[in-house]
Amino acid sequence: MTNWLPSLENGTGPLYIRIADEAESAIKSGTLPHGTKLPPQRDLAYDVGVTIGTISRAYALLRERGLVTGEVGRGTYVQGNSDGRVPARDPVTINYGGTRAMVPPPGKLRFDTTAAIDVGQAETVGRIMAEIASAYPGEISSYTRTLSSDWLEAGRQWLSSGNWKPEADQVLPQLGVHAGINAVVAAVSGAGDRIVCEHLTYSQVSRSANLMGRQIALVDSDQNGILPEDFERVCAREHPKAAFIMSSGQNPTLVTLPLSRRKEIVDIARKYNVWLIEDYLYGGMIDDRIPLLAELAPDRTFLLNGLSKSVAAGVRGGWVACPPHMSQRVRVTQKMVSGGLPFLLAELSARLVLSGAAGEIRSKVLTEIGEREALVRQLFAGKEFRSHPRLPFFWLKLPEPWLSGTFKQAVLDADVLIDDEDEFKPARSARVYHHVRVGFSEGRERAISTEGLKTIRRILDQSPLGTSAIV
Template sequence: MPIARYRLLLDKLAAEIRSGRCAPGSRLPTHRQFAAEQGVALVTASRVYAELKAMGLISGETGRGSFVRASALPRGQGIDQHASAAGMLDLNFNYPALPGQAELLRTALRQLASSGDLDALLRYQPHGGLLHERACVARHLAARGLTVSGEQVLIVDGAQHGLTICAMALLRPGDIVAVDALSYPGFKVLAEALHLELAPIPVRTDGPDLAALAKLCQQRPLRAIYAMPTLHNPLGWVLDQAQRTALVAIARRHALLIIEDAAYAFLAEDPPAPLAALAPECTVYVSGLSKSVATGLRVGFVAAPRKWIGRLERAIRATTWNTPGVMTALACAWLEDGTVARLEAEKRADAQARQAIAAQVLGHLPCTSHPSSYFIWVALPDEARADRVVQALLAQGISLASAEPFATGAQIPQALRVALGSLARDALGGVLESVRAVIDAQRYP
């Protein structure tokens, strides 16, 4: 039987299980029944079932048959199902830290304790942050090519919170948002919670298919576009000036709100100006310090046109009321004294070193990445299945993500997103060799 037919059956049944069309606990046809229904040989039906079991999607019970597992995704496969067991080697999340950062925090806390009005930090803060703190962030953004006033900046509890208040304040349930066909899982979760419809834009290696976006605008009543023009997660692209200009022209032509996610933008050296600088009247810029400094420092920022500031402040009030005063004071001190800029430069160099390790180990595989990013997209060879690779690696104590959490459309590629920023650098190569070995073992003769 041709390989293509086998793969088609496997992917179809796996998709039905993941989508819930095959409910958890439901009994599947016997191997013989499945073979007869699909018009294939018994050995082919058995092979499909064996693969589904290896993916963790079904279980077999002697004498009773095959059943859909209660959990469609094996623990650790999705970004939101992080395997947190002790000793798990994490290629799933990025929380890059540099030697000495704990001492930086210790020193900063001492300085904070010995200066200023500590009582003020224990009180409610203005919803968008104190004006001098907002001005501090505005100066930081100016170094990234975005000139805004402090009054246009709002301080939030991390970039994810920034995305949340943007969607809450500026979108309504049922609105359609254009988004890359492979995109940040956190925005998918947000869209589901707020009942937003995502319209996927086909992706290429160098960016979204803008011709397809223009056509989509003619076919659907889009309200907004969610974009990561500088260091896209998970594909690592940095859009050039021409691409940014074309994207902005489409947004203006169709009156689209642009939500620009710049969480990883600090890793790109000398990128073109942000979309918010090209289209300041219709763009909300969202970023934070979780990746450039530390994930525990939940300080983010939103820059927006003045006309939307009031609505965004109300969304902050409805969610967290205000940013914690102590964390914001600490973050602004590091922005002002150059600590953040130094950490960003050091992390760019660290990411480059990790990319070199990944290229050496995984270089025989089709990989997509940016030379300064903390992740790499690995397209699997023909016959290799992402679910099975993830399951096999979990058995070895290695957690990473398949393409599924990143896919915004019906088509889910057989691929992996490998996060490079959480393991110790001297351990990274050995763990990636384990990943390579599992992928190579999935190739069928």
């Protein structure tokens, strides 16, 4: 076992990140060679003068970076190749891919996803795809060069809210909402420009923007969403080109902006000439009928919605309604960013909507979400969390002394995957919320969700000292 101690005099930001960075430097320099056993977490916490939770998060981060391996009862060891070299780290994977595995380890339950619940939609999707292949063999074997009026009308219907509908000629089909947002960001901004995001949000947008050379400007929020006064401060000081906003059913906090704040945000965006990118993917499921930002400010709002959360994530269908005269620009950037729109995807998405099949599937999905959300309220009674009967996740506050990363690791050790709060931070932030997001849409069997939720509740009632996250 080594006597290594990290120095906390260098660097800024959360202590656990600084400790992990110090350890990584020591591993790369050879100070901590391959096979070295790191100090026990309790001992290191005492020697450095921090909490054991801080050390636990630092060790968990080192595991995520592929630098150490740990086994309960044995300790934590530096991991390397057979010649002692530290495995190379791909900066794109580390900085933008996150720690979420594309394929879960065997036996793990996925509560880190909010994709549409399996209600048997594969049969409907397969039938429609067969019909398309039979009717349009030439289009399937070629590139998509024109946009069918049916594709635009389907998007017009799916993007509508209350009595408001966008004009069909302002609608563009997309490779899902995420790809549509990327196209909009590319259309309205250039390298070095700033995009406004909340301190907690769907961070894949910010990571994509970073890859395109954009910078992120953070805006404060409270229990009712974005604070207009801070939005104005950011606009005045940072001069952003656009703001990414989830107006209803915000991910991960489930906050819905009240009408008064929407109006203030629109006024501020007009004053400072800021484009608004309104992600309505979860809002469309809530259907709260509060006027959209796109309804209040159609001249500067891009509205996006799709099928992934309520119909079929594997279809990747989505649409964006653009401000007047911006459709062609977004269509061009969409092609440049994504390579173009597949005919099969666009036709399948349109037929699902126009035939009524998407609405029927969404109704079944929402019914199942409601049943599972009721189970959440039952199992987590007495705990502080926010949920909605039409959304497939809840935002859980952790009691003392749990930390978000520590709790995520403890739950992972119990074979359940969830998202800690860092997954939703669009930029480096010293803010700590002590929350995790738990999705419950994975799997067709409700019994599987019940099993996973009971596991999470059981660990929530324990002390971190009583879990295998401490090694």
